[in-house]
Amino acid sequence: MADHQSVLILDFGGQYTQLIARRIRECHVFSEVVPWNIPVEEIRRRSPAGMILSGGPASVHDLEAPCCDPAVFSLGIPVLGICYGMQLTAHLLGGRVEKAREREYGRITVSLTGESALTHGIKTESPCWMSHTWQVAECPPGFRSIAASASCPVAAMACEEKQLYGVQFHPEVTHTEEGTLLLRNFLFGICRCAGDWTMAAFAETAIQRIQAEVGPEGTVLLALSGGVDSSVAAALIYRAIGSRLACVFVDHGLLRRGESEEVCRVFSQLFPVRFVRADASKRFFEDLKGVTDPEAKRHIVGRDFIDVFREEAARLGRLDHFAQGTIYPDVIESGQGTNAAVIKSHHNVGGLPAQLGFTSLIEPLRMLFKDEVRALGESLGLPAGLVWRQPFPGPGLAIRVIGEVTPEKVKIVQDSDAIFREEMAKAGLDRQVSQYFTVLTGVHSVGVMGDERTYDYVIGLRAVTTDDFMTADWARLPYDLLAVVSARIVNEVPHAGRVVLDITTKPPASVEWE
Ligand code: XMP
DSSP states (O other): OTTSOEEEEEEOSOTTHHHHHHHHHHTTOEEEEEETTOOHHHHHHHOOSEEEEOOOSOOTTSTTOOOOOGGGGGSSOOEEEETHHHHHHHHHTTOEEEEEEEEEEEEEEEEEOSOOSTTTTOOSEEEEEEEEEEEEEEOOTTOEEEEEETTEEEEEEEEGGGTEEEESSOTTSTTSTTHHHHHHIIIIIISOOOOOOOHHHHHHHHHHHHHHHHTTTOOEEEEEOSSHHHHHHHHHHHHHHGGGEEEEEEEOSOSOTTHHHHHHHIIIIISOOEEEEEEOHHHHHHHHTTOOOHHHHHHHHHHHHHHHHHHHHHHHOOOSEEEOOOOHHHHHHTTOTTTSOOOOOOTTTTTHHHHHTOSEEEOTTTTOOHHHHHHHHHHTTOOHHHHTOOOOOTTGGGGTBOSSOOHHHHHHHHHHHHHHHHHHHHTTOTTTSSEEEEEEEEEEEEEEETTEEEEEEEEEEEEEEOSSSSSBEEOOOOHHHHHHHHHHHHHHSTTEEEEEEOOOOBTTSOSSOO
């Protein structure tokens, strides 16, 4: 948000770049990740309080190495280079970067070797997270080394006069014990940030922006999926323009138990917008009849969703703007930095604004991380049950019923999943485990209930921990919890005859079964 002090992070492709932005925001300073080749005029226009050059996989000596305009160092704006960012600073300003004698990886002890505003109050010796092959062998003129490790003579460098700094280690990683203090020194001691960026401040600015964009008469249509992001976007836009917001919620009958009702309750009572719930479950089940291929199911759900949405939108009459709940990781992961409008490739809404002929696309959350979206949702008064909802795939339970999807099978997944969720919450694990759900496997198995032989479905339990869903580990749930979940499912859910636990990591398996 340009109205707030911000710190720009020039992204050189480092794996921790998003983490730097998060750490800075945790200090209540707004930060934005921008591409490394952002023009200097653009930086001037944004007038950030400080800049960070991120790490990255390249060597400054590579022919194709990403290289920012050297003018970034003479804008009078403090700069902190991290890892590759430090090497690039040294390289561009006349220092020397060499291959390290020993590649440093992991926790390395770093000792302070000189005073600096950057390391003020930091312990003389502390563990830092390193991951590098190249290092600064000689500081550029005007800089001095302020920290070293056993094999890295310049683990940090400073030019106080120009407020230019570099660290070879990663202060954003929690293994770097004094990392937060170092970042705070940069933000508050060097960049003189006020630290006044809060969710309340964000909401206020975002509301003003929406009002300015939509104008006093304009109307907005939002596709509500029932997930966290679109619900928070709806609540925010409602605060900005009240009943000029209309929401279309396509209920495909493939949601978890109770979710459709909760979305309807929230958006008719707490945020009374023009709200259409299109109960299209019949159409979805009809079209999914006989289909067993996972990709075909995805395709059908996606196509029907768009068709239903389009029909309902047409019924509402002409609306000016289209809104959706795109969040910051979607923007960054699309590789487009913050320069271009990005449409979430989520099948529910991708391409819809253009197809429906809207004048503009409103994405009020496109600068927020998931946890910030949740904090914003809570501050806007959305119920915790909705705000803390787990991620849920667009095709819904269609991909958690292996084989053909029928209303009966979906009900088995809904009921078993509700038991799993209930017991996870009772055990206090519902916010610790990233995603957990039940799957109706296509397998039948023999059992005995009372004195009767049964031949019922095998239900799979899937629970994973992950930071980004690109990789995941299976959650080590307590045996006692698993015992209760299993007993309840086979006792309470008709046609659930056996429960198994999925103990596969991603990769090679995916989180979902289909
Ligand atoms: P996978 O199964 O790909 O899941 O390891 C990673 C995360 O993405 C979710 N997921 C989807 N989300 N449309 C979505 O919007 C989809 O088709 C889809 N498939 C998987 C999954 O729930 C997990 O959080």
